[in-house]
Amino acid sequence: MDITLLGHFVAAAEAPDFARAAQALGISRDTLSASVKQIEAELGYALFDRSAERTTLTEIGSVFLVDARLELAQSAGQGARPGKNGGSGGGKAKAHKGKGRAPAVKGQPKLGKRRQSR
Secondary structure (H helix, E strand, C coil), X not given: CXXXXXXXXXXXXXXXXXXXXHHHHCCCHHHHHHHHHHHHHHHXXXXXXXXXXXXXXXXXXXXXXXXXXXXXXXXXXXXXXXXXXXXXXXXXXXXCXXXXXXXXXXXXXXXXXCCCCC
């Protein structure tokens, strides 16, 4: 299961409503709702009781919340490991520029430049 989806679910479960959870995550409410529905489709169970006045977790949703928190904690611990491909995120990819330019030699025509025709 995607870690981003789990983060969306945990935020929705901990917030008083979907609108505040979406605002805290910096995404739209529709995106958050779609993420939760995608998790529910993968699991085959409803995680939230939407029939009540407020959106609340079902019993299965409460159990899944504990598992989702553990999964997020494990993934956060793996992401901070130093070593090969870990630790700092790295930088921008640099374009390969070849071996460089040949030095200019006095008296020789410049490469890539043509004499202006009249």
